[in-house]
Amino acid sequence: MRYRFNWRRNTISSSVGGDEIRLDEGRWRAESYGPGYRKAAEANAGDMKGKFMATIAVIGAGIVGASCALFLQRDGHEVVLIDPEEPGTKTSYGNACSISAASIMPTATPGITRKIPGMLMDPAGPLNIRWRYLPRLAPFLLALLRNTTPERSEANGEAIANLVDGVMPAYATLLKDAGVESMVRRQGSLKVFRTEASFNASRRERDLMTKHGFSFDVLNSDELRQLEPGLRPMFERAIYTPDSATAVNPGRMVLEFTKTLIANGGSLLQEKALGFEVAHGKVTAVRTTGAVLGVDNVVLAAGPWSRELAKDLGASLRLDAERGYHVMLKMPETPIRRFVLFADEKFVLVPHEDGLRLTSGVEYAKVDAPPDYRRIRNMIALAAGVVPDLDQSEQSIWCGNRPTLPDSVPVIDRSPRYANAFLAFGHSHLGLTLGPVTGRIIADLVAGRDTGLDLSPYRALDR
Numbered sequence: 001m002r003y004r005f006n007w008r009r010n011t012i013s014s015s016v017g018g019d020e021i022r023l024d025e026g027r028w029r030a031e032s033y034g035p036g037y038r039k040a041a042e043a044n045a046g047d048m049k050g051k052f053m054a055t056i057a058v059i060g061a062g063i064v065g066a067s068c069a070l071f072l073q074r075d076g077h078e079v080v081l082i083d084p085e086e087p088g089t090k091t092s093y094g095n096a097c098s099i100s101a102a103s104i105m106p107t108a109t110p111g112i113t114r115k116i117p118g119m120l121m122d123p124a125g126p127l128n129i130r131w132r133y134l135p136r137l138a139p140f141l142l143a144l145l146r147n148t149t150p151e152r153s154e155a156n157g158e159a160i161a162n163l164v165d166g167v168m169p170a171y172a173t174l175l176k177d178a179g180v181e182s183m184v185r186r187q188g189s190l191k192v193f194r195t196e197a198s199f200n201a202s203r204r205e206r207d208l209m210t211k212h213g214f215s216f217d218v219l220n221s222d223e224l225r226q227l228e229p230g231l232r233p234m235f236e237r238a239i240y241t242p243d244s245a246t247a248v249n250p251g252r253m254v255l256e257f258t259k260t261l262i263a264n265g266g267s268l269l270q271e272k273a274l275g276f277e278v279a280h281g282k283v284t285a286v287r288t289t290g291a292v293l294g295v296d297n298v299v300l301a302a303g304p305w306s307r308e309l310a311k312d313l314g315a316s317l318r319l320d321a322e323r324g325y326h327v328m329l330k331m332p333e334t335p336i337r338r339f340v341l342f343a344d345e346k347f348v349l350v351p352h353e354d355g356l357r358l359t360s361g362v363e364y365a366k367v368d369a370p371p372d373y374r375r376i377r378n379m380i381a382l383a384a385g386v387v388p389d390l391d392q393s394e395q396s397i398w399c400g401n402r403p404t405l406p407d408s409v410p411v412i413d414r415s416p417r418y419a420n421a422f423l424a425f426g427h428s429h430l431g432l433t434l435g436p437v438t439g440r441i442i443a444d445l446v447a448g449r450d451t452g453l454d455l456s457p458y459r460a461l462d463r
């Protein structure tokens, strides 16, 4: 027998009789995590121990999971979001805040293999590999190399581009539902170049944007100065994408989305998902550290931690972590107004509600390897070279894991093995951008609606 647990009404009902038992405090341990937050660490009600029911369980409360949860709730489902951590505190917390209307270049591009040795040799460079991790990483790197042909790279860029049309409408829906429209600012984004030669090297990227109809302007140094007076006048060219936006604080935004889920009757189960119970070709329950959650459907959106659970759902994927770092600095007197990618220096500066965020780097290492902050700290001096009067004192420092497949294309698919299980992870450098549109697509898949997209590039097989 399974039991359906309703956090809002604080009741539990059996799936057989349907009669509701009101739970008094103490029979279930429910801890408060601020307004609307509860923890179902342990069900302690006789033979009901640890068993309750959700229509849909979403595993992972990052931008992808929270977006899936909200779109599913909009369709009328009872949703339980499962995460042992506070929502929005992992990869979705520390990124470069960009909701990009134009970055569709995958990591694997035709010239990349020639550039990699130089990047690896440079101790202040943007790429690092922890060599001890190489044996485990080798299949990922070989698959990445296979994706560097012009045909593959172009197809991967196209798969990403096809998601971009849905980005802003999906964001508008979630921001409005959560009442936090002001958390995303549409001020465009910039990529700046020191020399005409480095600008010319971006031709492929511009061709791809033109091909997909993304609008952008090429600026000279005077035009750039008008947009970003806080930069030293040392950049010859810039690409300005007016339709891009920045989240003022991505971690807090995910938290706001989760609060909305709960305010509208959903739940947050603060536990780790360990595996699944299955019967007759379907997932019947999610096993967590403290409970067995009976489900009608399950969505796996655990970012870089999705690999093993995905295997249990029939999807063996080369999901790995491209780690990245940030440091928070004080915002200079003449503020940086929007996301700026420095093409030659290989870092990003972006305004955040807590100051100026400097992000950089790709590091291949185990997800739980201790962070190595040396490279990102080296970048602070480089940032002072492009922003006059930058206070170089470090306010905070962070390391996170981009969930990445060798083709840089996310998995958005039904499980190959269980018809009621769905997969949504692997958003790599663009998870903040693509999280909400992924949520919309997953809700369409669950509902059996036409997604309006060819979903084959996002399949959960052979990747």
Ligand SMILES: Cc1cc2nc3c(=O)[nH]c(=O)nc-3n(C[C@H](O)[C@H](O)[C@H](O)COP(=O)(O)OP(=O)(O)OC[C@H]3O[C@@H](n4cnc5c(N)ncnc54)[C@H](O)[C@@H]3O)c2cc1C
Residues within 6 Å of the ligand: 059, 060, 061, 062, 063, 064, 065, 082, 083, 084, 085, 086, 087, 088, 089, 090, 091, 092, 093, 094, 095, 096, 097, 098, 099, 100, 271, 272, 273, 274, 301, 302, 303, 304, 305, 306, 322, 323, 324, 325, 326, 359, 360, 400, 401, 402, 403, 425, 426, 427, 428, 429, 430, 431, 432, 433, 434
């Ligand atoms: C330095 C850096 C800069 C970036 N800049 C940008 C940018 O500007 N724009 C952009 O679009 N993207 C950017 N990204 C990428 C983006 O941040 C990620 O793609 C995105 O946050 C991934 O979201 P997610 O929800 O899949 O993963 P996460 O945010 O990591 O969420 C996964 C959640 O799953 C939970 N979880 C794990 N295991 C379990 C389990 N067993 N049971 C339950 N829960 C579990 C975790 O606790 C976590 O909360 C950047 C990334 C980095 C590192």
